[in-house]
Amino acid sequence: MARNDSLEIGELTDTSFYILLSLVEARHGYLIMQNIEELTEGGFSIGPASMYTTIKKLLSAGLIELYGDGKGKRKTYIATNSGLQLLEKDIQRRELMIVHAKQVLNQKGEKSG
Amino acid sequence: MKKRIFRLFFAWQDQAEEKWLTDMAEQGLLFSKYQFGLYTFHKSEPADYVYKLDYKASSDQDFEEYVTIFEDAGWEHVDRFHGWHYFRKLKSISEEEPAIYSDHSSESQKYKSLVNFLIPIFLMTVAIFLTIIVPNSHSAIVSIVKWIYVFLISIYLYAIVRVRRKMKKLQIK
Incomplete structure (x- = not known):
């Protein structure tokens, strides 16, 4: 496994963040895509190959699981408990990043202002 | 009308192959089948198709799910050769070059x-x-x-x- 594999170090890429977030409720691939586009007003969209690859990756990491009988051509998934925990952790990480950025930019604003 | 062309692309030349198939469609040759270096095209009007190649090594059990995710996003599965899958999508004027990978x-x-x-x-x-x-x-x-x-x-x-x-x-x- 590559060292920079984000899941290995317990971080979510933007793509896996939005997919996991969408799977707080049970959804299949197409609904995940629609949900993300609605949520971000079209600002973030995921290509089908990235969607498939990321779903399989989250699945094998135990962060999401198959929902229902798994029959039919569209498979429905839902976040597992450890998926929700990692999502929470990643939200905190991202919040902290914003706090840091604001600190730096506010200081810069005070100096120049 | 069919046209067959023999051409070799190696494993690392997937983007060159995508571009070649896209250019052929622009000239009215629509790619439909691939086998051991032999490409089958159908003659038609020039079309604004974008061709993309994906590599899927995992088992075929989820093949239907895989293709459906692409179809739901507007892509057509054209052919496959071992783990390689050929997809195409019509270019729309508003959209930038459509991609199958977004990250x-x-x-x-x-x-x-x-x-x-x-x-x-x-x-x-x-x-x-x-x-x-x-x-x-x-x-x-x-x-x-x-x-x-x-x-x-x-x-x-x-x-x-x-x-x-x-x-x-x-x-x-």
């Missing part, structure tokens, strides 16, 4: 599974070469086969190096 992390995964497929074949070729070909290479026929194997081993090794380089490049982006 580097998942795209590097494509090349990672390709490397994982190439390495065992490479090792098997080396094993056959060392255990069967080399000990028997005093006969004339086997010595020709020997050179074919040397060529194959070099190609596989080169392919692994090139595909790995693509994978690494995407990982550090």
